[in-house]
Amino acid sequence: MDDPTSLLLRVAESRDKAALAALFTYFAPRVKSMMLKLGAGDALAEDLVQETFVSVWRKAALYSSQRGAASTWIFTIARNLRIDQLRRQSNKPYEDLESLELASDAPLGSALVEQRQVIDRVTLALKNLPAEQQDVVRLSFIHDMPHAQIAESLGVPLGTVKSRLRLAYGRLRPLLEDLQ
Structure with a gap:
């Protein structure tokens, strides 16, 4: 060649x-x-x-x-x-949306049961805390408030809010550590 x-x-x-x-x-x-x-x-x-x-x-x-x-x-x-x-x-043609089946975003029944069990355990564990520690945990985690705002709304110093949260963690940890 x-x-x-x-x-x-x-x-x-x-x-x-x-x-x-x-x-x-x-x-x-x-x-x-x-x-x-x-x-x-x-x-x-x-x-x-x-x-x-x-x-x-x-x-x-x-x-x-x-x-x-x-x-x-x-x-x-x-x-x-x-x-x-x-x-x-x-460049494939679009599928007809009428016949398209989508998976539901709703949790499965077993996931709902597990979620409910976790909520019940956390609620019970929170009841074992003193009232002032329950208040700071609820405001911090449920209401998603910053520590400074919690201090202001409760009328206590910021250090007290942090101290109560630290004490609450110490009491909740042994009760809930298997949930992690």
């Missing part, structure tokens, strides 16, 4: 079909192998090989040996055809 660059130049300059056939004979198996590695099935890989050499025939005049080897140019055309094919494939 002649040099691929000279064959490609013959296709470009004189529309030499024998030169294109020689390029096809040499590169077609390699291009097909590349397509298979890029995830194309056997039939699609063969179609893409055909499209590659149709493009080589049409665009041969655009080839410049100063910009790279003929093989690089041919494999670039093949790769771009595969990318175009994947883009066309991804």
Whole structure:
């Protein structure tokens, strides 16, 4: 076989079909192998090989040996055809929303039971705390209030709020540590 660059130049300059056939004979198996590695099935890989050499025939005049080897140019055309094919494939029609079934966001029955059991245990554990510790825990976690605002609403210093929370954690930890 002649040099691929000279064959490609013959296709470009004189529309030499024998030169294109020689390029096809040499590169077609390699291009097909590349397509298979890029995830194309056997039939699609063969179609893409055909499209590659149709493009080589049409665009041969655009080839410049100063910009790279003929093989690089041919494999670039093949790769771009595969990318175009994947883009066309991804434009799937929309599904009819009437027939589409969506999973419910509602928790399962067993999850609701477990959640209820956790709430009951936390409520019982909170009842074991002194009233002032219960107040700061409820305001902090249930009402999501910052410590400074809790101090202001209860009329106690900020340090007292933090101290009560720390004491409450100390009492709740042994009662609820298995829930973590």
